[in-house]
Amino acid sequence: MSAEEKLAKTLIDAGGKALFFTGAGASTESGVxxxxxxxxxxxxxxxxxxxxxxxxxxxxxxxxxxxxxxxxxxxxASPNRAHIVIAELESLGLVEAVITQNIDKLHQKAGSKKVIELHxxxxxxxxxxxxxxxxxxxxxxxxxxxxxxxxxxxxxxxxxxxxVYFGEPLPSEELSSAFSLAKSSKLIIVVGSSLSVYPAALIPEIALDHGAKLFIINESPTHLDKDAELVVREKAGTFLEKVSNAVEEMMKSSKQKDESLW
Ligand SMILES: [Zn+2]
Incomplete structure (x- = not known):
């Protein structure tokens, strides 16, 4: 199974309890x-x-x-393929929320509905x-x-x-809803974050501690790489595009199976 098929299958299996956690690397392809x-x-x-x-x-x-x-x-700046695919996956009911360290509103511009802005x-x-x-x-x-x-x-x-400026606390409401989403998620996908800024970087750690699977799409290593199901070094937009195609294929073929049963 390819990397994109593995993530696509895990996303579908998570039944909507999947989170994206995004950082600056998700927006660099947008020129931010x-x-x-x-x-x-x-x-x-x-x-x-x-x-x-x-x-x-x-x-x-x-x-x-x-x-x-x-x-x-x-x-x-305009949303890139990574933002657009994440929004499409949400509209398919596969993503519960996007938790972002970014301040650029590009997830919302791409159509994501539930976005928690930590910074x-x-x-x-x-x-x-x-x-x-x-x-x-x-x-x-x-x-x-x-x-x-x-x-x-x-x-x-x-x-x-x-x-949020350096030296200021994170907004408490956003932080606590991110923590509670992390606790109940089955899958967390990190996109473009080196996971070095706390307390934001606690969120994937909490998800892992509560049994979620972790996927990391980031161009440089992170301290959680060893705990991930899969680490992808490709550009986020390119890789997520392939994931989106794999999800579509899998959903189509499971629908065909359902139809042939009836
Ligand atoms: Zn005032």
Whole structure:
């Protein structure tokens, strides 16, 4: 059995209790830079773009580099084959949720419905005092034009992009629903994550501890490779495309078998 057939069969056998866990590598084929990766375009950007201390010290500079390097690049990106196949598998009832470390909304743009964003999202703002949330586009144009740091329309405090910066905790609701999904899953498929950022990387570990099978599609080694049913080093989009074809074949042939029984 080929690697793609093995994953396709495990996906079908999981009966909908399968999770995708995605990281930056899932989006590099969409031109979204991997700011922790070795070949990331993010080498060119100020490393402090997601630094929470800088944000408090110099919000105008922090907003400026966010607008220039994060918002402008990510808002132009489109989903790639990996995002599209994951969304198709969800629509077939084979995927319970996508848990992502990415902030780029590309899973939703590809059509995924249940997406848990562990590190926030690039297109929203939040108020750290009163909890206000809003669309970033209502604020960022003004900022770009007038260089005035966005302020909360409710309480007046400086707004922050709703992305988890280094030194900030992960959103607790998202984290706890990811943990509980991991505990009840039968299969977790890691795509494009080196599993080095905690606590996000706990999620595949929890799934494994609760008996789920693990598949890893990542171009570089991870510390969980030894526990995986299968490790694939191919590009995620290319490999998932083959998985999608294998799933289709298997579903077609099982349907034909069912029909011949009747
Ligand atoms: Zn506020």
């Amino acid at each position: 830079p991997d700011f922790r990766g070795p070949q990331g375009l993010w080498k060119r950007i100020p490393p402090e773009v997601f630094d929470i201390d800088l944000f408090y010290r110099d919000p105008e500079y922090s907003w400026r580099i966010y607008a220039e390097y994060v918002y402008s690049q990510i808002s132009r 926030g999202t690039y297109d929203k703002v939040q108020c750290l005092r009163c909890g206000f949330h809003g669309d970033i586009k209502d604020f960022i144009e003004d900022f770009i034009r007038e260089k005035r740091v966005p302020r909360c329309p409710k309480c007046g405090r400086i707004l922050k992009p709703a992305v």
